[in-house]
Structure formats: C-alpha cells, structure tokens
Amino acid sequence: MDLITPGTGLIFWQLIGFLGLLFILIKFAWKPMLEALEERESSIENALKSAEIARNEMANLKAENEKLLAEARKERDEILAKAHESSNRMIEEAKEEATKAGNQMIEKAKAVIDTEKKAALAEVKTQVATLTLEVSEKLLRKNLSDDKAQKELVDEFVNDLKLN
Amino acid sequence: MTRKLLALSLLLSACMLWFSTPTMAAGSEEDKTSFIMHHVKDSHEWHFATIGHTHVTLPLPVIVYSGDRGLEFFMSTDFQNHDTHAFGKEYSHEGYFIDEHDHLGRVDEGSFLELSITKNVVMLFLVLAFLAWMALSAASHYKKNGAVAPKGTAALIEPIVIFVRDEIAEKSIGPKYKKFVPYLLTLFLFIWFGNLLGLLPGAANLTGNIAVTFTLAILTFIITNVNGNKDYWKHVFATPGVPPAMLLIIVPVEIIGLFTKPFALMVRLFVAITAGHIVILGFIALAFIFESYAIGIVSTLMVTFINLIELLVATIQAYVFTLFSAMYIGSAVAEHAHDH
Numbered sequence: 462m463d464l465i466t467p468g469t470g471l472i473f474w475q476l477i478g479f480l481g482l483l484f485i486l487i488k489f490a491w492k493p494m495l496e497a498l499e500e501r502e503s504s505i506e507n508a509l510k511s512a513e514i515a516r517n518e519m520a521n522l523k524a525e526n527e528k529l530l531a532e533a534r535k536e537r538d539e540i541l542a543k544a545h546e547s548s549n550r551m552i553e554e555a556k557e558e559a560t561k562a563g564n565q566m567i568e569k570a571k572a573v574i575d576t577e578k579k580a581a582l583a584e585v586k587t588q589v590a591t592l593t594l595e596v597s598e599k600l601l602r603k604n605l606s607d608d609k610a611q612k613e614l615v616d617e618f619v620n621d622l623k624l625n
Numbered sequence: 626m627t628r629k630l631l632a633l634s635l636l637l638s639a640c641m642l643w644f645s646t647p648t649m650a651a652g653s654e655e656d657k658t659s660f661i662m663h664h665v666k667d668s669h670e671w672h673f674a675t676i677g678h679t680h681v682t683l684p685l686p687v688i689v690y691s692g693d694r695g696l697e698f699f700m701s702t703d704f705q706n707h708d709t710h711a712f713g714k715e716y717s718h719e720g721y722f723i724d725e726h727d728h729l730g731r732v733d734e735g736s737f738l739e740l741s742i743t744k745n746v747v748m749l750f751l752v753l754a755f756l757a758w759m760a761l762s763a764a765s766h767y768k769k770n771g772a773v774a775p776k777g778t779a780a781l782i783e784p785i786v787i788f789v790r791d792e793i794a795e796k797s798i799g800p801k802y803k804k805f806v807p808y809l810l811t812l813f814l815f816i817w818f819g820n821l822l823g824l825l826p827g828a829a830n831l832t833g834n835i836a837v838t839f840t841l842a843i844l845t846f847i848i849t850n851v852n853g854n855k856d857y858w859k860h861v862f863a864t865p866g867v868p869p870a871m872l873l874i875i876v877p878v879e880i881i882g883l884f885t886k887p888f889a890l891m892v893r894l895f896v897a898i899t900a901g902h903i904v905i906l907g908f909i910a911l912a913f914i915f916e917s918y919a920i921g922i923v924s925t926l927m928v929t930f931i932n933l934i935e936l937l938v939a940t941i942q943a944y945v946f947t948l949f950s951a952m953y954i955g956s957a958v959a960e961h962a963h964d965h
Contacts, residue, residue: 463728464666464899467836470688470739471667474746475840482753483811490760491807493767494779494786501772 592622634929657913661906665830665899668727668744669712670701673827680710685747687729689721691737745837748829752819760814782814789813789947797951801958805951808848812841813947820898820939824932832942833898835891842887845950850883853957886953890946897942901935 599614663672671683687699703718705711712723720732729739759778766779775783789810794802819832831837859865861879864872908928912921 463726464662465835465895467839468667468739468743468834469836470741470743471745471749471834471836472840473740474742474749475837478749478753479811479815479840479844482757482815483808485757486760486811487807490764491786491810493764494760494782495790495806497767497772498783498786498790504772 630933631929634932658907658910661903661910664906665833665902666727667829667834667836669704669723669729669741670710671744671747671829672710678708682710683747685744686742687721687723688740688742689729689737690740691731691735693735694720694737744829745831745834748819748823748831749837752815752822752831755822756811756814756818759818785814786810793944793948793951797948798955799959802951802955805848805954808844809947809951812845812950813943816841816894816946817940817943820943821936823898823902824935824939830899830902833895833902835895838891838894841894841946842891845890845953846884846887848950849886849953849957852954854960856960857957886949890949894942894946897938901931901938905931905935 596618599618602614669687670685673681673683675681684700684702687701687704689697689699691697697719699718699721701723704716704721704723706713706716711725712727713725714722714730716722717732721729721737722732723729729737729741731737760782762777763775763779763782766776790802790806793813794806794809798805816832819837822828823831823833861883862876864875864879867875905928908924908931911924
C-alpha cells in the first residue's frame, strides 16, 4: 500500500467509524458530560455569588449594628446630660424657692411683730392716757379737800399703781 | 515516576529490538531497513513477528466491491504463500491478487473498490472501542452521581473536556462555540489516543496514515463550509476593500485557500506522526545495519529519547489539529471576520 495515496478502504472505515463514534459520544457521553459540567459550574458560581451576598449582608448588618449602638450610646449620653441638667435645675429652683419662702416668712413675721408692737404701743398709750385721766381725776377730787388729803391720795394712787 | 517511565520506555524499545531481530538478521542492506516502510504503511495482514521461520500474523479480511461482481469477501491468507507469508501476483485468488507492495489488484484489470479490513482499520476499531469505553464510562459517572467532582475515567477525561471547550473551542470560535465542542472533543481524543496507541510496539501507524488524516481534514472542511455565514462567503467571493479588477486574482486565491486549509491539516498530522515512527524505526535499524551491540545500546537509548519526544508530539499534534479545525470553523461563523 502506498504512503501518500489514501486507501479507499481506510477512508471508508475511518468515515463510518469516526462518524459512528461521534454520534454515539455526542448522545451518550459529551451531552451528559457537558451538561453536568455546566450544571456544576453554575452551581459553584451560584454558591460563590450567594456567599458574596451573605458576606455583604453580614457586613451591612455589622455596620447597621454599629450604627445602632452608636446611636444608642449617643442617646444615653443625651439622656444623662438632660437628667443632670434637670436635676441641677430642680435643685437650683428648690433653693430659690426655699430662699424666697424664708424671706417671705421673715417679712411676714416682721410685719406681725410690727403690728403687734404698734398695737402694744397703742394700748400702752391708751392705758397711760386712761391712768393719767384717773390719776388726774382723783387728784382733782382730793385737791378739793386739803393738801394732806391730796398727798394721801397721791400715795394711794401710787400704791395702786404699784399694785397694778 | 520519571524513572519508571524511562524504564518502561527502555523495556518497550528493547522488546521492539528483540522482535525485529530474526527478520533483520540476514539479508541485504535493503532488507534491513525495509521493515520501516512496511510498518509505516497500511497492510492486508497484521504482522507481529517472525520467529525463525514462523510468522506471527493476524490474517485480515479482504473486502472488494466491483460493479460487475458485487461485494466479495476473502481473507488475506488467500493471497499469500503459506510458508513465507509473502504476497505476490502469482498467488491470485478468484481473479484478485495482492502484489509484493501489498497492493490489491484485479487480474483482468477491471475497476473495483476496496473496503478491506486492513491493519489500520483494525487499529482504528481498537482506538474507537478504547475511546468509546473511555468516554462512556466517564459519562456514566455524571449520570450516576450528577454534577459532582469527577473520579476514575471522568477525572481523566474532564480536564480534557474543559480544555477543549474553554481553550480551543471558546477562544477560537467565539460565542457560537457550543455546537462544535462535541466534534472537537471527539477529534482531539481520537487523534490523541490514535497517536499514543500507535506508539506501542507492534501497533499500526493509524494517525500517520494519509487516509485517516484525509478523512478528518475533510470532516473539518465540511463542517467549516456548511456553517459558513454571509461574511465568510462574502470574504471569499467579494473580498471587502479590494478593487474589482483585483478580485480576478483574489477570488481564485481565496477559493484555493478554502482547500489549502484542510490540506495543511491532512499533511501536518500525517507527516508528524509518520516521521516520528520512521525516526524510531530508523534508530532501531541502525543496530542491524552495523550489526553491533554497542550501536544497539546507543540506538536503544536514542529510541527511548525519541519515544518520549513522540509522547509530546502525539499531544501537540492532536492539539494543533483540533485548534486549527476550531480556528477554521471560527472564521466561518464569526460575525465580522475582518475589519478592513
């Protein structure tokens, strides 16, 4: 057989054999294999994608958590500051009120004392006036008799005064 | 691993030497090298060895179709001398003979078509069976287990499938590659296994036979041109950017180009594999030409070395044939083949 002249027999069998193999392999080997490969590749790709998504979600959650935490911390600080401020204010107010109330009481007491003083003085004045009148009356009455009598009267009054 | 491979290769080469010894021991200078061409070419019988005067051969069927006599079946032993196993015109049988160059002829010189199961056809069947078993057992793994990590033959075939699909088909053909992956896969594995099995001692030079490379190249040619789109044919018959007068020259060149592509495919594989076999056998022949043990040892070492190179060539040629097929198909289906 020649080296560079293709033999008809071999061409014939090669064509039949190769095409037969091609059809058998396409149907029973390459199709299921390529499909399985694609399926596996897509499942790996999906798994990678979902892992990426999960990772992103985790990161988001973490960031959100941190944000929430920071907010909470800020709020707490604010509340504390507010509480501090309001307590200070309350103390301040209480102090002010107490001072005010004390002052008022003092003033009221002063006023009462004043009026009491005035009333007492008025009463003393009326008493003195009445006494003076009585003394003058009695003096006048005794004066009418004699000096001795007058003197006795004065003494009597003085005694009376002492008795009072 | 490397040491084992080397040892195995050496052993195989030594086997080849040993098998060849009795045939070569006597005879003229021409006889000492004639086995090279005998091995490289196709044959009507499969000759393994000659031990003393006993020929270890596999007789093969000779099938002939002729217009006047229809389909006829013979055996190769019908056409040869029973003692020497030599073919010749004098051993004709039922109007046919096989001459000393292993050529089938008709005594009355009428026309006929030969469809014999020759040595290379048997080798072809072996390669096909091996390949079918390989691919089917790999595929059954996916059928049984679904889309999971490969095991066994699937683990061997899968990287090749992925390589052919991603590195050859997708890169050379473009977005429409999926349709052509099965053909390219079968092509790659057939050539690769054919090349590798052909390197075994006593095996036939299947992928280094021009009929085989011719058939494969024709298949690529048909697939390329059947799938050729408008751009592809426009590029051939009305090459864009070429003045009308120049088309007279360009169009014939383009048409010749359609045929030179598969021709190059055919010749490249044929030459690469046949040359490899000739070099290996040539080194073996040296030992018989010089009839020296020293040369025998050196040539065995050289045969081992060339065998290792041939393993590489077997893979490269399978890759190149598949890659170029993919590129030709790619040029036929590309939407914008050229931007002039």
